[in-house]
Amino acid sequence: MADAVLFEFLHTEMVTELWAPDPDAGSGGKKKSLSVLEGLGFRVGQALGERLPRETLAFREELDALKFLCKDLWAAMFQKHMDGLRTNHQGTYVLQDNSFPLLVTMGSGSQYLEEAPKVSGMVQDMPICPTLLGLSWGSGLASPLPTVFLAFTCGLLCGALHTLGFQSLVTASVAALPACRFQVVIQKS
Amino acid sequence: QNYPLYIRSTPTENELKFHYMVHTSLDVVDEKISAMGKALVDQRELYLGLLYPTEDYKVYGYVTNSKVKFVMVVDSSNTALRDNEIRSMFRKLHNSYTDVMCNPFYNPGDRIQSRAFDNMVTSMMIQVC
Numbered sequence: 446m447a448d449a450v451l452f453e454f455l456h457t458e459m460v461t462e463l464w465a466p467d468p469d470a471g472s473g474g475k476k477k478s479l480s481v482l483e484g485l486g487f488r489v490g491q492a493l494g495e496r497l498p499r500e501t502l503a504f505r506e507e508l509d510a511l512k513f514l515c516k517d518l519w520a521a522m523f524q525k526h527m528d529g530l531r532t533n534h535q536g537t538y539v540l541q542d543n544s545f546p547l548l549v550t551m552g553s554g555s556q557y558l559e560e561a562p563k564v565s566g567m568v569q570d571m572p573i574c575p576t577l578l579g580l581s582w583g584s585g586l587a588s589p590l591p592t593v594f595l596a597f598t599c600g601l602l603c604g605a606l607h608t609l610g611f612q613s614l615v616t617a618s619v620a621a622l623p624a625c626r627f628q629v630v631i632q633k634s
Numbered sequence: 635q636n637y638p639l640y641i642r643s644t645p646t647e648n649e650l651k652f653h654y655m656v657h658t659s660l661d662v663v664d665e666k667i668s669a670m671g672k673a674l675v676d677q678r679e680l681y682l683g684l685l686y687p688t689e690d691y692k693v694y695g696y697v698t699n700s701k702v703k704f705v706m707v708v709d710s711s712n713t714a715l716r717d718n719e720i721r722s723m724f725r726k727l728h729n730s731y732t733d734v735m736c737n738p739f740y741n742p743g744d745r746i747q748s749r750a751f752d753n754m755v756t757s758m759m760i761q762v763c
């Protein structure tokens with residue numbers, strides 16, 4: 446099936462296009478493109494959160510919703526399940542993927558990491574455009590490649606959780622390509 | 635907050651009465667949702683004659699995983715409507731709502747203005763009345 450590959454190419458082009466360095470924007474430009482990517486992911490996540498759980502039973506608690514993300518959402522998007530889910534039972538979940546399809550093409554190991562930048566996104570009251578906070582990449586000149594490729598997926602998780610009724614904060618980090626980790630913190634209102 | 639995304643009634647006189655009925659039935663829906671957390675019930679709920687039994691209206695409810703509630707009010711004199719017909723109507727509503735949600739031009743939370751959705755609802759109402 447060619448479907449997965451089509452999405453990967455589209456995603457790569459999206460990132461390249463939005464990441465094109467803007468000469469006069471400085472660091473503000475980078476933040477904007479990350480939040481655009483995250484906004485895209487958010488809207489897609491909302492739609493998927495509506496369409497995928499159609500025949501499943503009602504989610505009785507947060508853990509059910511997270512399991513749905515790890516199994517059904519990941520299977521629909523990337524044709525595999527999430528490799529690990531850990532929780533502290535107080536609203537924080539860590540989703541571990543040992544071989545994330547959008548990062549697999551980048552070569553394994555730590556060659557392209559340079560620093561270990563983090564990406565975070567948060568949904569506020571009007572969640573149409575989630576804003577991006579707390580960007581940091583160490584010396585500021587290194588390539589934040591892995592993070593950029595995770596922004597869309599962070600938004601996706603955030604959007605799907607929002608449709609299921611949970612406000613969340615999703616952070617992603619890369620320890621060694623192509624394994625990555627998403628941390629989801631459910632906000633209690 | 636429970637604001638309506640879509641509301642439609644036929645015949646169009648007494649529309650306000652239908653609006654009011656739908657609004658009051660939302661309380662019952664909320665009560666059922668909170669009760670459901672304990673019991674092992676699946677997502678589809680169906681209830682009959684709960685409000686205004688004297689006025690011969692039956693009110694049915696349905697809740698999706700995304701906490702969107704569908705409420706249908708039918709005239710009791712139309713006794714031909716069976717359980718599985720109601721279920722299939724709710725399923726069609728849910729499918730159309732999912733399509734609306736996936737439309738990139740639709741902002742979640744806005745009133746539904748899709749013509750496809752309107753047509754589907756019209757055809758369902760014609761079938762019943």
